[in-house]
Structure formats: C-alpha cells, structure tokens
Amino acid sequence: xxxxxxxxxxGAGPAGLAAAETLAHAGRTVGLVDEQTDPGGQIGRRAIxxxxxxxxxxxxxxxxxxxxxxxxxxxxxxDCDPHPALVTExxxxxxxxxxxxxxxxxxxxxxxxxxxxxxLPGVLGAGGLQALTKSxxxxxxxNVVFAGSGPLLIASAHTLKKEGARxxxxxxxxxxxxxxxxxAKLPAWPSKxxxxxxxxxxxxxxxxxxxxWVTEALGExxxxxxxxxxxxxxxxxxxxxxxxxxxxxxxxxxxxxxxCALSHDPHPTVRVDSLQATSQPGxxxxxxxxxxxxxxxxxxxxxxxxxxxxxxxxxxxxLAPRHAHWARFGAEVARHFALRDPLRELAGSQTILCxxxxxxxxxxxxxADTGSIKLLTRLGMGPCQGRICRAALAELRPGYGTVTPSxxxxxxxxxxxxxxxxxxxxxxxxx
Amino acid sequence: xxxxxxxxxxxxVGAAIxxxxxxxxxxxxxxxxxxxxTGATGSGMGHLVIxxxxxxxxxVRSLELWxxxxxxxxxxxxxxxxxxxxxxxxxxPGLEEQSLHLATHQVASHLLDHRDLHALEPDLAGDLPGGxxxxxxxxxxxxxxxxHLLGRARRAGAHLLLGQKVVALTGGGVRLxxxxxxxxxxxxxxxxxxxxxxxxxxxxxxxxxxxxxxxxPSTITHQLVEAGYLHGVRETRHATVAMNVQPRPGGxxxxxxxxxxxxxxxxxxxxxxxxxxxxxxxxxxALRERKAIRIWTGFRxxxxxxxxFIGQVPGRTDVWAAFGHEGxxxxxxxxxxxxxxxxxxxRPVRLDPKPFNPARAIEA
Amino acid sequence: MKTVTLTVNGIPVTVPEGTSAAAAIAxxxxxxxxxxxxxxxxxxxxxxxxxxxxxxxxxxxxxACLARATAGVAITTDD
Numbered sequence: 001x002x003x004x005x006x007x008x009x010x011g012a013g014p015a016g017l018a019a020a021e022t023l024a025h026a027g028r029t030v031g032l033v034d035e036q037t038d039p040g041g042q043i044g045r046r047a048i049x050x051x052x053x054x055x056x057x058x059x060x061x062x063x064x065x066x067x068x069x070x071x072x073x074x075x076x077x078x079d080c081d082p083h084p085a086l087v088t089e090x091x092x093x094x095x096x097x098x099x100x101x102x103x104x105x106x107x108x109x110x111x112x113x114x115x116x117x118x119x120l121p122g123v124l125g126a127g128g129l130q131a132l133t134k135s136x137x138x139x140x141x142x143n144v145v146f147a148g149s150g151p152l153l154i155a156s157a158h159t160l161k162k163e164g165a166r167x168x169x170x171x172x173x174x175x176x177x178x179x180x181x182x183x184a185k186l187p188a189w190p191s192k193x194x195x196x197x198x199x200x201x202x203x204x205x206x207x208x209x210x211x212x213w214v215t216e217a218l219g220e221x222x223x224x225x226x227x228x229x230x231x232x233x234x235x236x237x238x239x240x241x242x243x244x245x246x247x248x249x250x251x252x253x254x255x256x257x258x259x260c261a262l263s264h265d266p267h268p269t270v271r272v273d274s275l276q277a278t279s280q281p282g283x284x285x286x287x288x289x290x291x292x293x294x295x296x297x298x299x300x301x302x303x304x305x306x307x308x309x310x311x312x313x314x315x316x317x318x319l320a321p322r323h324a325h326w327a328r329f330g331a332e333v334a335r336h337f338a339l340r341d342p343l344r345e346l347a348g349s350q351t352i353l354c355x356x357x358x359x360x361x362x363x364x365x366x367x368a369d370t371g372s373i374k375l376l377t378r379l380g381m382g383p384c385q386g387r388i389c390r391a392a393l394a395e396l397r398p399g400y401g402t403v404t405p406s407x408x409x410x411x412x413x414x415x416x417x418x419x420x421x422x423x424x425x426x427x428x429x430x431x
Numbered sequence: 432x433x434x435x436x437x438x439x440x441x442x443x444v445g446a447a448i449x450x451x452x453x454x455x456x457x458x459x460x461x462x463x464x465x466x467x468x469t470g471a472t473g474s475g476m477g478h479l480v481i482x483x484x485x486x487x488x489x490x491v492r493s494l495e496l497w498x499x500x501x502x503x504x505x506x507x508x509x510x511x512x513x514x515x516x517x518x519x520x521x522x523x524p525g526l527e528e529q530s531l532h533l534a535t536h537q538v539a540s541h542l543l544d545h546r547d548l549h550a551l552e553p554d555l556a557g558d559l560p561g562g563x564x565x566x567x568x569x570x571x572x573x574x575x576x577x578x579h580l581l582g583r584a585r586r587a588g589a590h591l592l593l594g595q596k597v598v599a600l601t602g603g604g605v606r607l608x609x610x611x612x613x614x615x616x617x618x619x620x621x622x623x624x625x626x627x628x629x630x631x632x633x634x635x636x637x638x639x640x641x642x643x644x645x646x647x648p649s650t651i652t653h654q655l656v657e658a659g660y661l662h663g664v665r666e667t668r669h670a671t672v673a674m675n676v677q678p679r680p681g682g683x684x685x686x687x688x689x690x691x692x693x694x695x696x697x698x699x700x701x702x703x704x705x706x707x708x709x710x711x712x713x714x715x716x717a718l719r720e721r722k723a724i725r726i727w728t729g730f731r732x733x734x735x736x737x738x739x740f741i742g743q744v745p746g747r748t749d750v751w752a753a754f755g756h757e758g759x760x761x762x763x764x765x766x767x768x769x770x771x772x773x774x775x776x777x778r779p780v781r782l783d784p785k786p787f788n789p790a791r792a793i794e795a
Numbered sequence: 796m797k798t799v800t801l802t803v804n805g806i807p808v809t810v811p812e813g814t815s816a817a818a819a820i821a822x823x824x825x826x827x828x829x830x831x832x833x834x835x836x837x838x839x840x841x842x843x844x845x846x847x848x849x850x851x852x853x854x855x856x857x858x859a860c861l862a863r864a865t866a867g868v869a870i871t872t873d874d
Contacts, residue, residue: 120835387844421723
C-alpha cells in the first residue's frame with residue numbers, strides 16, 4: 001500500500017500533533033505516523049485506570065474529526081528516503097507513505113548510565129515505568145524508588161503514587177542549593193511553577209534525598225533492594241521497582257538516514273533554522289529531536305514547522321519570542337540538573353553495557369583498539385541496534401569510536417521483517 | 432628501521448601472513464591504514480568453503496590449517512558443513528559432478544535426496560529435490576579470527592602499526608603518510624585496494640550485501656547455499672543474487688548473497704536486497720517472518736581471471752602480492768600465508784603456485 | 796471498567812481494556828526473557844526502544860510495551 005499526503009509527520013506527541021493541526025487548518029492533507037497505540041506521545045499518555053483527561057479527549061476528538069489528518073498508530077518506521085517517504089511496519093504489514101514535505105517529531109528516549117544490577121527485572125527507566133504504569137502495570141501497594149536527576153523523577157513518582165504505589169524515596173543527584181536556584185527561577189514560567197507545586201504537594205511526606213544516587217540494584221531473579229549513597233553515607237532500601245532517569249536523548253535515527261545535519265553535545269540533535277527547517281530540502285524537525293526542551297517548546301516548534309510548511313511565514317515568525325522563552329526553560333533544566341561525574345563511575349568491569357548481547361564494560365575496556373569494539377565485542381549488534389548502549393558509552397567512555405554515522409543510517413531503522421525489506425523495493429518509484 | 436618483512440593490510444590475509452612469517456622467525460611488521468578486519472574481511476560471512484576447481488587445492492590445504500589452528504575457539508570456528516541445495520531436478524547432475532570433483536581431492540561429500548535433505552534441514556521448501564552435503568566446511572567469525580592471528584603474530588615478535596597508511600613502495604621498502612620510511616621485503620595484502628600500490632595487478636571491487644537477523648530459535652544447522660552459486664558467481668555484468676544462509680551461534684542468521692561489479696557506492700541498495708531476499712525465500716520460506724537487525728555492504732577483491740595474486744611481483748624489488756581472493760579470502764587465508772612464506776623462504780611448497788603467479792597479469 | 800481476558804504462558808489473565816501486553820504479563824511474571832548469557836530480563840525502557848520486552852502474541856514476535864492486551868490472545872514469554 002502506498003499513500004500520498006501534502007505533508008508527512010513522524011510522531012504524534014506534542015510537536016507532531018501541533019504541526020498536524022496547524023497544517024490541517026491551512027488546508028493541507030497530513031499523514032501522521034506514530035509507533036504508540038494512542039496519540040499524545042510519552043507526555044500525553046493516558047492512564048487507562050484514570051478517567052481520560054480533558055486535554056486527551058480534546059486531542060482525540062480533534063484528530064478523529066479532522067478529515068485532512070490521517071492518523072497511522074502502531075507504525076514503526078523501518079526505512080525512509082529523502083523524496084520524502086517513510087516505510088513503516090505494523091502487525092498488519094508494511095506501508096509506504098510519501099509526502100511533498102516531511103516533519104520529523106519522533107521525540108526522545110531516556111538516557112541511561114549503567115550501574116551494577118541495572119539489568120535486573122524491576123529496574124526501569126523512570127519515564128518507562130511511568131508509561132507502563134499508565135498502561136496498567138501492577139504497582140498498587142508495591143514499593144518503588146525513583147533515582148536520577150531532574151523533574152521527570154517527580155512527575156513519574158506523582159503518577160505512580162496516584163496509581164497506588166508506595167514511593168519509598170526519591171533520590172536526586174543534584175545538590176539542594178542547585179535545585180533551590182532552579183526553583184527560584186520558576187515564576188518566569190507560571191504553568192511550570194504550578195505543576196511543580198502540584199507534584200510537590202502530591203508527594204508530601206515522601207523522602208526526597210538530594211546530593212544522592214543509587215549505586216547498586218540488588219536481587220537475584222528480580223530487583224529486591226537498592227543501595228543509596230548520600231554524601232558518603234550508604235543505605236539499603238528494599239523495593240519492588242526502581243525508576244531511573246538522567247535526562248533525555250533525541251531519537252535521531254530517521255533524520256540521520258535522511259542526511260539531515262546533526263550537532264553533538266555529546267548526544268546528537270538535529271540542526272534546524274528559525275523555521276524548523278533541517279539541512280535537507282522539504283524536511284523539517286520539531287520537538288525534542290532538535291534539543292531537549294519539554295512539551296511546551298515542542299508544541300511551539302510543531303506549530304512553527306506547520307506554519308513554515310504551509311507557507312505562513314509571518315505566523316511562524318510571530319512565535320519566535322515565545323519559542324525563545326520556552327527554550328530558556330529547557331536550558332535552565334539542563335543547566336541545573338547537569339549530570340555529575342560520580343554517576344559515570346558506577347559501572348564496574350562486570351557491569352553489562354550492551355543488554356542485547358551481554359557485553360560488559362570490562363570486555364569493552366579490554367579491546368586495545370577502541371575503533372574495533374563493535375566488531376570484537378558485538379556491542380550494539382543486538383535488536384535495539386545500539387539505542388541504549390551507544391549513548392551510555394558516549395557518557396562513560398567519551399571518544400570511543402564505536403559506531404559511525406554511516407553504520408547507523410542504514411536500513412532497517414528498526415528490526416524489520418525480511419518480507420518487508422524484500423517487498424518495499426517493489427513500491428519504490430522506478431529509477 | 433629495517434625489517435625482514437613488511438606486511439601491508441590488516442585483513443585476514445595480512446594477519447595470516449604476519450602470523451606465519453613471524454612464527455617462521457622473520458622480523459615482521461604489519462601496517463594497517465585503519466583498524467584490523469574493517470575491510471572485506473569484516474564484511475564477509477566467514478564461511479570456510481571448498482568451492483571451485485581453480486582454488487580447490489588451496490582451499491583444501493587451508494581448511495586443514497584451520498582445523499589444526501591452535502586455540503581455534505578464539506576464532507569462533509564451527510564445523511557447520513555446507514549443504515548445496517538443488518532448486519530443481521536439473522541441478523542434481525551438477526551436484527553429482529561437484530561431488531566427484533571433491534572426491535579427487537579427497538574431500539568427502541554426500542549426495543542428499545529429497546528425504547535426507549529435509550531430515551537435515553526441515554525449514555527448506557518442501558519441493559526442493561536434494562542437495563550435496565560437504566561435512567568438512569566450517570564457519571569462523573572473521574574479526575575474531577583476525578584478532579587471534581594478530582595476537583599470535585605479536586607473541587612471535589611481530590609489530591603492528593595501526594592507522595598508518597603506506598603511500599608508496601620505495602623499492603626495498605615503504606614510505607608512510609607521515610614521511611617515515613621502512614625497509615624490508617614488502618607483501619601487499621590490501622584486498623580490494625591492492626591495485627593502489629600495484630597498478631600492474633588489476634583488482635576490481637565486487638560489492639556484496641549481507642543481512643543479519645535477530646536471534647530466534649532456528650532449526651538451521653548447516654551453511655545453506657543454492658547449487659546455482661557454484662556456477663553463477665562468475666557473472667560480472669549485473670547484480671547476481673544467490674541464496675546463502677549461515678546459522679550463527681545464539682540463533683542469528685547471516686543472510687546473503689549478492690555480487691555487483693563496477694560499483695563504488697557503499698550504500699545499501701534496497702532493490703538488490705529485495706532480489707536477494709526473494710531468492711532466499713524460494714529456499715527458506717519461513718524466513719519471511721524473521722526480523723532483520725542490520726544490513727551492510729562490502730567489497731570483494733576480484734581479479735580478471737578469478738584467481739588471487741600470490742607471489743613475487745616481477746619488475747619490482749622485493750615486492751610480493753597476496754590479494755585478489757574475491758569471496759574466498761577467509762577460506763584460503765591460512766593456505767595463502769603458508770604458500771607465500773614458503774616461496775619467500777625458498778622452502779619446498781605444498782601446492783603449485785603457478786596459477787597464482789602475479790606475472791600472469793603483467794605478461795598478458 | 797470493561798475488561799479483557801487472555802492467557803499469559805497458558806495462565807488466564809483478566810485486565811482492564813486498554814492495558815498493554817507488558818502490563819498483562821507483569822501480573823504473571825517479572826521475567827520476560829533470558830539474556831544471551833541466561834540472566835533474567837524484564838521491560839526496561841517502556842517505550843519500544845530497548846527490545847527487552849520482546850514476547851510472542853499468538854505466535855507473532857512483538858514488543859509487549861507497544862502492544863495492547865486484547866481479548867482471547869495467547870501471550871508467551873521466554874522466546
């Protein structure tokens with residue numbers, strides 16, 4: 001099946017939805033592709049046990065009512081080309097979607113730094129634990145620890161508490177005075193100040209350790225406890241789940257395959273101009289993929305990209321001041337919750353770095369020529385295609401040349417059925 | 432600095448020569464412009480296969496050397512055997528012929544009828560009439576095999592210069608990109624880029640594609656190759672594809688193969704991959720549902736007559752060649768190294784070196 | 796709340812409609828598969844990136860975090 005639209009949008013989170021609505025309003029047909037079963041992205045995920053929020057219902061209604069937007073949920077992009085076109089795969093088969101323009105809004109994933117025990121069942125990314133909990137993951141009455149850095153810990157803890165989990169402690173690596181400096185700036189973004197207050201009140205009575213981190217997850221067949229170190233003092237807290245979050249990294253794989261220019265800091269982000277245009281003609285990028293900035297910034301970038309693609313340049317440019325305002329918020333979060341070096345030193349030689357192939361840090365360090373790590377240890381050669389370990393290695397061992405851009409810009413962008421790879425060629429325009 | 436032997440190229444052939452030469456007592460330095468096993472060697476399947484007539488003796492000797500290589504587990508050597516699979520009854524006489532050929536070189540093989548074939552490999556399409564099992568064939572993980580051979584070379588006193596490019600042969604040595612000069616007998620073992628240093632020995636890159644699947648339970652235990660591969664691989668004009676599937680430890684499958692000449696572009700060609708996979712599905716229909724994790728390309732070093740250059744290069748001072756093995760570099764690396772070092776040291780040779788003599792390209 | 800009933804490794808499970816396959820499995824087992832070296836693993840990223848929650852639904856290989864638990868299906872782990 002091949003379908004054509006005026007504009008293709010990858011990602012139905014805040015940026016993709018804002019772009020879709022802007023373009024539909026301007027009379028364009030939109031193909032909106034997303035890998036989740038529901039729209040909203042990670043941040044807009046609905047908790048199945050809660051009544052759908054007003055915002056979620058409004059989004060769904062608007063999407064369904066808008067006959068210019070065709071929504072493709074549960075679709076994995078396995079290949080793409082700069083025509084532009086996306087080849088997607090779902091349970092039902094594969095689809096080739098083409099558009100005159102393409103807006104990339106695939107969001108971000110969580111940054112993880114390995115530590116002893118992090119592969120035990122029960123240890124999850126904080127955002128992942130939040131997402132799974134909203135999808136019905138059984139947490140009622142279970143003991144949960146959150147650890148890492150930044151506002152996502154609080155937001156995730158808040159969700160789990162609402163679902164009946166017992167939050168034992170929130171472990172924040174940032175020092176208290178640094179957090180105080182951040183909070184003091186919040187009044188510039190009133191909605192964020194209110195949100196923070198809501199979360200804080202909701203989590204009243206739960207210990208919030210600062211200047212602290214989890215050094216080890218303990219257990220045999222699953223997580224049983226975590227070891228926490230706070231300013232040199234070590235304690236063990238028993239728990240059923242640990243949610244860790246150290247920040248987000250953009251999902252740039254499709255952009256890389258399309259040849260869009262990237263920046264590295266050290267994790268790659270897609271370079272865009274003030275109209276969200278990438279270095280490739282007809283291809284735009286919006287949201288976390290252009291740099292981690294949060295949902296409000298993503299929504300603005302999606303709207304700007306939508307206006308730009310529709311040729312409504314003055315409307316796009318009018319949003320520049322608000323964009324700058326919310327970009328500052330993202331920068332403040334990044335600055336005040338910057339990762340501290342001890343977190344990069346938790347992994348020992350026995351700690352697994354590549355979960356797919358069970359490659360330990362010791363095995364990686366034993367490779368004399370750092371450029372040969374991938375070939376000799378099989379790091380990043382499993383089904384996640386290096387999505388988890390590549391960023392971790394960049395943090396733990398900066399400068400190790402493990403994977404070149406040309407290697408990760410080849411199809412398939414996600415593991416794809418061989419018949420998808422065989423059949424999609426038949427859909428290509430004859431060349 | 433003076434050396435007995437300077438080996439240029441850190442692929443499987445260069446690594447094997449460095450190992451054999453240093454163990455024979457030669458003061459050896461291996462120079463690799465990038466990192467070991469990152470060229471044709473690292474792109475290949477690592478199938479140790481007794482294939483065709485011209486290289487049969489060299490391949491048979493090499494397989495013997497692989498089988499007796501000390502500390503072989505380090506190379507992930509596995510004696511999988513190869514099954515050549517007939518697509519139709521028309522392929523069966525060719526396989527019988529191949530079986531007789533192999534027998535003249537004391538290589539065991541067993542013709543399989545329809546029932547034998549499906550008993551050994553139940554995932555094969557039900558209509559396939561038979562095949563030929565060559566039980567002595569094997570597989571290695573080539574990057575580890577190179578690391579293993581380089582480790583042996585190091586322990587025998589060889590030096591490795593990585594990230595250093597040889598820009599010129601100086602007649603009695605080499606000059607590096609940074610201007611440094613090394614003197615000694617030179618062996619060029621740079622595979623598809625052999626002609627850069629030795630333009631008189633033509634080698635053409637022949638592109639191939641490989642797909643690796645996710646790990647999944649699999650009944651495939653032999654390297655499976657369609658019988659047509661025995662004849663079809665010499666086609667050079669257009670992309671040719673042939674089913675060639677290798678089971679890896681842990682349940683991944685390497686899925687090939689394709690051959691294209693006259694292409695320099697490393698990019699994955701969706702249409703070639705598609706044709707290749709269609710061919711694979713003809714023999715292994717169940718693989719349609721398997722998920723691919725990665726696809727990559729590589730370049731085999733092909734010579735005009737399909738034979739490698741192994742021996743002294745006429746008209747040059749102390750320059751030897753060891754490249755142009757096309758798809759059989761990993762199979763024949765150990766035999767190539769033995770032959771080249773025997774020639775170099777004027778020792779009796781185990782097989783006839785004439786077919787591989789580089790002089791043939793210069794006289795022609 | 797509407798519910799759906801399915802099986803996880805042969806065990807009947809009833810969960811609210813809209814529940815992810817991962818959440819339905821978690822009511823039965825913490826271990827979704829064994830790693831290459833035999834260590835227990837469960838979902839990690841929860842967002843379709845890490846592939847640690849790969850399972851089969853009616854024989855099809857899927858990621859449990861991206862799939863919904865639907866009525867009548869048979870989910871198996873330890874692939």
